[in-house]
Amino acid sequence: MIPELGHIILNAYLVLCLVGGILPLAAIFFNNAALEMPIKRVTTLLFSLITFSFLILIYSFLVDDFSVAYVAQNSNINLPFYFKFAATWGAHEGSLILWILAMNAWLIGFIFLTKCKNTYFLNTVFSISCQVMFAFTLFTLLTSNPFERILPIPPLNGADLNPSLQDIAFTIHPPLLYFGYSGLLIPFAIAVAAMLFNTDTKEWASYSRPWTLLSCSFLTLGIALGSWWAYYELGWGGWWFWDPVENAAFVPWLLSVALFHSLITSQSKGVFGKWSILLSILAFSTSLLGTFLVRSGILTSVHAFALDPERGLFILGILGFFIVGSLIIYSIKDLNQDHAGTYELNSKEFGFLLNNLLLVILAISILFGTIFPLIYEAITDGKQISVGAPYFEIILFPFALALGFLQGIALYLSWGSSSSFSFIQRVFLESISVFVLILLILYILFDNLYLTSFITIFLACWIAAGTLQVSKKRNINYWSFLKKRLAVTFAHVGMAILVLGVGVVSSYSLEKELILAPGDSFEFGDQIVSFESVEDSLGPNYFSKSANISFKDNQDDTNVITEKRTYVPSGQLTTEAGIIMEPFQDLYISMGDNLEADIWSFKVQIKPFIRWIWLGALLIAIGSMLAGIKQIRRA
Amino acid sequence: MKKLLDTLPLVIFVTLIIVLFSFLSNEDNQLETVLIDESFPEFSLTSLTDTTKILAKSDISELPALINVWATWCIACKVEHPFLMKLKEESILPIYGLNYKDNRNKAIALLKADGDPFEFSIFDFEGRLAIDLGVYGAPETFFIDKSGVIRVRHVGVIDDKVWKEKFAKYLDE
């Protein structure tokens, strides 16, 4: 009965979205005030409906209602309750409800917090958002209904949540990521409204900027969490694989970064208006494209089954409707919203232009590389190739260098024209000092200096030096100087730390595959790794072979467990890695195969500075969050 | 000129949609073999049933033939087994087995219990011949023509439909 309620509410939501998607626009088009809606109240109602529906789904999981097909497919009586809660978004159908809820949350935030007073503009943004929400809800109800029942005889137990999802990070990663993806709806809707009303560039950019920043912040957190989770959950010690699913999130992130940088220029100087509109459409389209490409199944490897071509078709239809629709408006409309203004090649404006150029072309390249195997197969009549990490890393490197260079000098550039380039020498000297210091530290810690890491580490120093501008300390009150640019300082220093982490871990990592019997020790790096014992243990819904490993070096002797788990309902195996966090490196070990008796293969790794990658990402997320909040408060 | 530039994003995007649409209809989930029109590789492995007998490529003498990669741990192999038996009973063409990374005794026992559709089975415990054939799992089936050249490979269960669509035409040559 209760799942039915959830279903009915979802249907009511569908209808209300449809109405909301049409009436306000009709009111404007036909100049008929009678068609207008009280959008604040309607948005609140919509949000309540979708939240209620979502809560009912969660409830069905928590009470083990296996008559709901979705619960039966993704849960199990023995599943710990916090995973039952998270299983709500464990598969396609439920995660769609989360997507819709997230879009609605952004809409309600925008409607209540925006400084925009133009009712036509507000109603248009509201309407367009409702249309998107309607499309998603229609898709859910027609092809992916989470409230479908197994009646009259429901199963006694469920199939269980995918074991690799049974992890604490899974409870936070998808929600954060979906909020990031869906947040780009608001800049999209604003851009379309701005086109329709030919709104002044400075004006509409100010509406859009905070929401772009906040979406970017959530995307940053979501992606960083995904990377961290993959690192400790998948057992092979990598933190980014350039997998289609990862790229699907990275591309919108790059475009959202490009977008808010462009919006800064649009808001401050009233230029790049048309470009910002196009970028807003592109950012949202890659968000839709990405999330759905991985659901339609065409991007998984040759060995996965297509999720459902029919669903993929529907998604493509949604994508087509909104993006083609907005691009048609873009190509037809004569937009002249920009303020007059010129800028030199040495100006902040041009710096932002280069930033956008690099980010957008990088995003396009990654997107293209991700779908290229399919294109290649088509044009060579059946031959297959793979495009993976080696390719993307080669492509990324020059872009990262160029972007990093810009990032270091960005804060020194002035609007219109920069008086001189003397700051470059200053940044260079500051970078060199930090660079030498870091190399010294690395040498003391790891006894080695790898030439391959030099460029990346120097880049990190360059970005940090250019952001912190320590030499300014001499002239002014440095702390109030920093406070005024707190957000950008967090974000750019965060990037520097991230780049440093990447540079060090890429060159300084050690790995080895070992075969050990209980009692064996092996010298690895500065550690002595000992396989002390292996025993059987039992979890709430799995059996496990737990190996007790000790890592001993000059300072300490720590033990860690790595496991091979067999989950009871599905029979699926997972590897749980054993990780020891030292201040400057991670010690990582994962179990391989049981070769004979108690003899196991292991993969042991040392990953120096790897935590700095996620620390950097966290700082970036904080920075963009601070900037977004500041922009919302600004008049 | 400006108008042309403005329509460019639209054109590119529509192209992308059409391209993605065409990919949706592509159902085939196999890794295509690159050994088409290559000769079956040389090998030197024992027969499954007789550990003293060393088999080589020349022992695959009755051509054209099917080479079927199978194992006792492969569940799908049990599904296709009846079809292979049918091919043998109707003397359509000889089938040679490639027992892949398996336990010898279990494999012999399975053939005794369920029937042996193979002229003989090659015991490839280490999977080396399989690697030379670009095999990555079981079941897989290769068609070798009368000159010993690989013409087609199917990954997955082979049944009537697969036989008609993929293999039958090579038999008629």
Place this chain on the structure above:
Amino acid sequence: MNKILIISFICSISFGILSGAEQKFTFDKEAYSFDNIVQEELFYSLLVELRCPKCQSSNLSGSNSPISNDLKREVYELVIKEKSAEEIKAYLVERYGNFIIYNPPIEPATYILWFGPFLLIILSLGSIILYRRKQA
């Protein structure tokens, strides 16, 4: 006295030989041991570059599936035979196609993949500079 010592000596040696003759699973603690660090680095770098043919999306380094383990063994044997990275990759491509390498080949069909980004940058920078010249 001497006889007793000799007999005990022979006994202990025989005992040692006999116990050594038991069937034992012998292994080096390193799963893959190499003559030098260059070979070792080549091996591990290839494991990252080569794709597991059976997995949904994984390189050999991150996969313990049977085919991955077999391919790791193949790579290992080729590395200690002093084969170069190119030779080893060619060996595997001969059997599994270009699918098995995560780095796509540079050929006419992939020119757009490899040179596209660079070309796009030149094109857009060029047009921006031309546009500004026209405006001035």
